[in-house]
Amino acid sequence: MDETSLIHAAQKGDLEAFNRIVVIYQGMAYNLAYRILNNDTLAEDATQNAFISAYRNLSKYRGGSFRAWILRVVTNYCYDELRRQKRRPTIPLEPLDDDSEETLESPRWLTDDAPGPEETLVTKELEKAVQHCLDRLPANFRTVVILVDIQGLDYQEVSETIRTPLGTIKSRLARARLRMQDCLQGFRELLPSAFRLVNEVQD
Amino acid sequence: MKNRVSPQDLELLSAYLDGELSPRQKENLEQQLKTNTTLRQLLADLRLTRKILRSTPVRRLPRSFTLTEEMLRPKPLPFLFPVFSAASAISLILIFLSFFIRIAPSPAMAPAQRMLEQAAPMIAPLETATAAPLIYWGGLPTMPVEGLGGGGPPAPATMSDQREAEELTTKQIPGEAPDAPALPAETPIDVYAEPEAFLPPPEIAQPTAAPQPSATPLALQAAELPPPGGVPILGIPPTQEMGRMQYTPIATLTEEPPLRRNNILMIRLLLLSLALISGAGAITLYRKYRA
Known part of the structure; x- marks a missing residue:
C-alpha cells in the first residue's frame, strides 16, 4: 500500500494505516524536534503529541x-x-551534555552506543x-537550516x-548558514580535518 | 583584491549551492565567481558549512511513536472546566436579563431614595423660572367652598346629605363662622362674570419640601379653603396656594435614581468580567486537554 492509500485509510479511521505512516516519518520527526529543542524528553513529548494531533486532524490534510x-x-x-x-x-x-558532571545514578560510561570509541568521539564532537x-x-533560522541542511528538504x-514565502526561506537560510559558519570557526580544532574551515581560495 | 559581499550575493551563493537558481541567475553568478575571489571564498565556506550540517549524525529513536487506542482516548477534563463554563454562561444570562428586569430597591437603598426625593425640588426653580402663568380668578366672591375641584357647590340630594355638607363646612374651618349662607343648589354660578380685578402673577415661592401624604384628609381640605373674595375654579388652586409650587419632580417618579443606575451598571460590568475570565479559563482548559 502506497503512502496516499495509507493516508486515505487513516483518514477513514484506520489506526493501523496511520501507524505505518508514523513508522515512515517518526525518525525525521524526532530528529527535527530534538535539533530544535535540544532535549531528549521534550523532543519525545513533542513528537508523540504531534503524531496524536496529526491523527486527530488528518481530515485537514x-x-x-x-x-x-x-x-x-x-x-x-x-x-x-x-x-x-x-x-x-x-x-x-x-546534565546539559555528555561532558557535564555525571551523577552516580546515571553514569554515562555505563551506556553502550554502537560505534567504537574513536568514531563515537568524532561524531559526538561534531x-x-x-x-x-x-x-x-x-x-525560525534554526528550523530552516535543520529542514534544508540536516533533513534534506527542498525549498518548496x-x-x-x-x-513561509520562498524568498524568505532563501534569505533566512543564507543568513543562518553564514552564522553557522562563523560559529563553527570556534570549533575548528575540535572538528575532524575534513570539516575544518580554512581559507582555501587565495587572490 | 577582496570585495564586500552584499546580502543579495550571499542569498545567491546559498541558493546556488542548493541548485535553486534560475539558469540566468546561475550564469550571471558563475561569471562573477570567475573574477571575484571573495565570492569564491564565501562559496567555499558555505559549502563546507553545509557539509558539516549534512554530516550531523541522525539520532536513534528512543522508542516507537506508533499510536494506541489508549493514547487517542480523550483525557477527562478537569473539575474546573464545568465550573468555568457554568460561571461564564450564568453571568452572560444575568447580563442579558438585567436589561429586561427592574430590580426592586432593597431596604438598604431606602435612605438614599429619601435623600434624592428631598433634594429633587431644588431643581424646580430652574425648570419653572422661565414662565410665570397668569391665573384668572372668577366667580362669586362670597361663595363658600364646597367640594374640592368640583367647580361649584353640589346640590344635596337629600336632607341628610345637606346636613352632612353643612357639618362639613363648619368642621372644615374650626373657630370661624361662615360669613355667608350657602346658596341654594338651584342657583347657577356665573363663571363668566367680570372679575373684580386681575391678580398679579404669582410669585414663585421656593418649594420647601416634596408633598407629603396626610393622614387627615379633612384637615387638609380645610387648610386649602380660599379666603373670602375668591372662588376656586376647576383645576386652579386657591389663593393661599397662589405662586406656591406644588411640584413633584417627574424624574423622581419615572427615572431610576442615578445611584441605582450606577449600581446596576457596576453589577453588569462585574458580571461581564466574570463571564470573560471564566470563559477564557474554560477555553484554555479545553484546548489543553482536548486539542
Whole structure:
C-alpha cells in the first residue's frame, strides 16, 4: 500500500494505516524536534503529541507533501514548547551534555552506543559543535537550516512546512548558514580535518 | 583584491549551492565567481558549512511513536472546566436579563431614595423660572367652598346629605363662622362674570419640601379653603396656594435614581468580567486537554 492509500485509510479511521505512516516519518520527526529543542524528553513529548494531533486532524490534510504537513505539526509543537520555556525558564536536573558532571545514578560510561570509541568521539564532537551553533540561532533560522541542511528538504517543501514565502526561506537560510559558519570557526580544532574551515581560495 | 559581499550575493551563493537558481541567475553568478575571489571564498565556506550540517549524525529513536487506542482516548477534563463554563454562561444570562428586569430597591437603598426625593425640588426653580402663568380668578366672591375641584357647590340630594355638607363646612374651618349662607343648589354660578380685578402673577415661592401624604384628609381640605373674595375654579388652586409650587419632580417618579443606575451598571460590568475570565479559563482548559 502506497503512502496516499495509507493516508486515505487513516483518514477513514484506520489506526493501523496511520501507524505505518508514523513508522515512515517518526525518525525525521524526532530528529527535527530534538535539533530544535535540544532535549531528549521534550523532543519525545513533542513528537508523540504531534503524531496524536496529526491523527486527530488528518481530515485537514488537503494533499501536497505529506512529509511537509507532518513536519509542520512537529515544528508547531516545538515552537509551543520554546514559547513555554521562554515564559517559564527552568534549570534542567540532568546534565546539559555528555561532558557535564555525571551523577552516580546515571553514569554515562555505563551506556553502550554502537560505534567504537574513536568514531563515537568524532561524531559526538561534531554533533556537539553543530548543536551548540544551532542553539545560538533564532528559532525560525534554526528550523530552516535543520529542514534544508540536516533533513534534506527542498525549498518548496520547507516553505510548505513552515508556511513561509520562498524568498524568505532563501534569505533566512543564507543568513543562518553564514552564522553557522562563523560559529563553527570556534570549533575548528575540535572538528575532524575534513570539516575544518580554512581559507582555501587565495587572490 | 577582496570585495564586500552584499546580502543579495550571499542569498545567491546559498541558493546556488542548493541548485535553486534560475539558469540566468546561475550564469550571471558563475561569471562573477570567475573574477571575484571573495565570492569564491564565501562559496567555499558555505559549502563546507553545509557539509558539516549534512554530516550531523541522525539520532536513534528512543522508542516507537506508533499510536494506541489508549493514547487517542480523550483525557477527562478537569473539575474546573464545568465550573468555568457554568460561571461564564450564568453571568452572560444575568447580563442579558438585567436589561429586561427592574430590580426592586432593597431596604438598604431606602435612605438614599429619601435623600434624592428631598433634594429633587431644588431643581424646580430652574425648570419653572422661565414662565410665570397668569391665573384668572372668577366667580362669586362670597361663595363658600364646597367640594374640592368640583367647580361649584353640589346640590344635596337629600336632607341628610345637606346636613352632612353643612357639618362639613363648619368642621372644615374650626373657630370661624361662615360669613355667608350657602346658596341654594338651584342657583347657577356665573363663571363668566367680570372679575373684580386681575391678580398679579404669582410669585414663585421656593418649594420647601416634596408633598407629603396626610393622614387627615379633612384637615387638609380645610387648610386649602380660599379666603373670602375668591372662588376656586376647576383645576386652579386657591389663593393661599397662589405662586406656591406644588411640584413633584417627574424624574423622581419615572427615572431610576442615578445611584441605582450606577449600581446596576457596576453589577453588569462585574458580571461581564466574570463571564470573560471564566470563559477564557474554560477555553484554555479545553484546548489543553482536548486539542
